[in-house]
Amino acid sequence: MVTGGGGSIGSELVRQITRYNPKQIIIVDIYENNAYEIQQELIMEYGNSINLVTIIASVRDYNRMNKILEKYKPQIVFHAAAHKHVPLMEVSPMEAIKNNVIGTFNVATLAQFHDVEKFVMISTDKAVNPTNVMGASKRCCEMIVQYLSQQHDGKTEFVTTRFGNVLGSNGSVIPLFKRQIEQGKPVTVTHPDIIRYFMTIPEAVSLVMEAAAIANGGEIFVLDMGKPVKIVSLAENLIRMYGKVPYQDIKIEFTGLRPGEKIREELLMNEEGLQKTKNKLIFIGRQIDIDEDSFPQKLRKLRDAALENDEQTAIQAMHEMVPTFITPDEFNKNVIAV
Numbered sequence: 007m008v009t010g011g012g013g014s015i016g017s018e019l020v021r022q023i024t025r026y027n028p029k030q031i032i033i034v035d036i037y038e039n040n041a042y043e044i045q046q047e048l049i050m051e052y053g054n055s056i057n058l059v060t061i062i063a064s065v066r067d068y069n070r071m072n073k074i075l076e077k078y079k080p081q082i083v084f085h086a087a088a089h090k091h092v093p094l095m096e097v098s099p100m101e102a103i104k105n106n107v108i109g110t111f112n113v114a115t116l117a118q119f120h121d122v123e124k125f126v127m128i129s130t131d132k133a134v135n136p137t138n139v140m141g142a143s144k145r146c147c148e149m150i151v152q153y154l155s156q157q158h159d160g161k162t163e164f165v166t167t168r169f170g171n172v173l174g175s176n177g178s179v180i181p182l183f184k185r186q187i188e189q190g191k192p193v194t195v196t197h198p199d200i201i202r203y204f205m206t207i208p209e210a211v212s213l214v215m216e217a218a219a220i221a222n223g224g225e226i227f228v229l230d231m232g233k234p235v236k237i238v239s240l241a242e243n244l245i246r247m248y249g250k251v252p253y254q255d256i257k258i259e260f261t262g263l264r265p266g267e268k269i270r271e272e273l274l275m276n277e278e279g280l281q282k283t284k285n286k287l288i289f290i291g292r293q294i295d296i297d298e299d300s301f302p303q304k305l306r307k308l309r310d311a312a313l314e315n316d317e318q319t320a321i322q323a324m325h326e327m328v329p330t331f332i333t334p335d336e337f338n339k340n341v342i343a344v
Contacts (some may be wrong), residue, residue, distance in 0.1 A: 007032040007080035009065050009113055010087030012040025012156035014175035015128055018211040019084050020044055030057040032078050035087070036064045046285025065109030066115070076122040082218070083108060083117050086128045091177050095140040096265035103320055106143040111150050118162045119155055126218045127151045129226070129269040131167040131203060137334040139321070145328045148226060152295045155224040161301070163223030166220070167214045168291075170231045170271055177273030179237060183244050192257035193241045199341075200238075200263070201270045202233030217288050226291040228273050228280070240310065266334055271342045301327075 008023070010016040011033030035041040059078065063070045083178035085328045088106045089160055091140055095102040097144065110127065117125040119199040132141030148166050155164040157181040168184075174180050186193045210229065242252040250256050262267070274280065274291055304327045311320035316339050325331050 007035060007074075007078065007082070008084045008233060009034045009088060009109075009249065010036050010085075010128075010270065011060075012037055012042075012044050013086060014172065014207055015211060016084070016086035017044040018207045019086060019214070022050070022211055022215060024048060024052065024056055024058075024085075030059065030078070030080075032059045032061060032074070032080060033143055034063050034065075034074065036062065038062050042166050053166050054121075056107045063103075065103050068112045071112050071116050072119075073136050075116050075122070079120065079225070082126070083113065083122050083124070084126045084128070084214075084218070085113050087113075088128070088147075090130065090140060092132065092138045095143070095265040096138055099139040099317060100312050100315050102139045103142040103146075103308060103324070106140070107146045107150070107310065108309055110147040114150055114154055114164065114195075116162045123163050123271060124165065124218060124221065124223075125154075125161045126214070126221075128168045129163075129166050129275045130216065131170040131231075132268075133168065133170060134272045134274060135330045135332065135337065136328060137332055137337045139281070139324070140266065142324050142331040145299050145331070146305075149296055149301065149327065150223065150305070152226075152293055153301050155294060155300065156298060162220060165218055165221040165223065165227045167212070167217050168226055169205060169229040170208050170272065170273065171205075172207045172210050173204050175207060179240065180244070183241055187245055188249070188258055189247050189294055190256070192259040193245065194259050194261045195241050196263050196267060198238055198260055199236075199269055200267075201234040201236050203234050203271060203273065204240075205229070205231050213287055215283070217283075217284055218283075220283060220288075224293065225265075226293060227283075228289045228291050230287040230289065231273065234270065240244075250257045251329045263334065263338065268334060269338050289304045 008016050008019050013033035089102050093098045130144050135143040136142040151164045151166050213229045245256045279292040308323040
């Protein structure tokens with residue numbers, strides 16, 4: 007079962023899983039258009055040779071997810087459903103908490119209850135020392151997965167995979183830059199010094215699947231994204247690929263950092279350290295223990311505030327859950343000083 011199975015990561019997971027001829031594959035997504043597209047793509051390619059189930063459902067709906075897991079009994083759950091757009095989640099923070107945090111808690115606890123063999127959560131480098139609600143919500147998700155892993159209840163192995171930006175995903179800069187160049191408009195970059203880690207979607211997903219295969223439960227797998235790329239260099243190279251000259255034929259405009267945005271992302275928290283695996287692109291981060299007494303109380307406070315749309319209390323609760331959650335200004339000031 008793949009939650010968010012119609013999204014850019016989720017749909018690629020579905021494509022790659024299908025090649026291994028699974029007994030059944032279940033796509034779960036709230037957005038019917040994306041779910042329909044990947045469903046039709048697979049039917050065109052494989053016809054009746056695959057047992058494909060496409061379900062429109064929200065991970066926020068505990069009872070609905072319970073019925074799905076009860077009926078289909080998946081052995082492996084890849085949890086890719088999430089709100090991921092940083093500036094949009096700064097404007098609608100309660101949605102990030104409901105969808106990412108509550109949604110992850112619902113699917114993960116139900117996976118444990120229904121004896122799913124492996125639960126694999128897709129995380130992001132933005133969860134490391136987060137400066138925005140989206141990143142902090144994904145760090146909460148990592149903590150939920152780790153908390154459940156520490157419980158050792160049931161047979162489910164809980165795993166997290168963390169990586170940076172993927173080229174060409176929904177909301178990524180490449181499609182935006184392409185549209186701007188094709189229309190002869192200036193390419194907009196937020197800051198001249200902004201850098202990001204990039205990987206292609208198929209590459210990231212194949213590493214996620216390999217990490218899931220070698221996992222024993224409780225790990226955060228960190229994917230080696232290579233060297234970080236300056237976004238302005240990416241824009242310049244893309245303009246050249248169109249046979250044009252940067253700053254002459256196509257201007258590059260710096261628009262200022264967006265709400266919640268960091269100058270650079272990190273893939274590891276300071277406390278984690280790195281352990282190698284057989285694949286030189288996959289590392290295991292050393293986990294920080296979750297306090298099993300206080301964690302459920304903090305999570306309950308966050309959930310209740312989000313469900314009541316009490317923004318102030320929810321954000322305060324998120325800071326209590328994620329002590330490394332700081333403002334972008336605090337973070338960027340230190341980076342620019344360096």
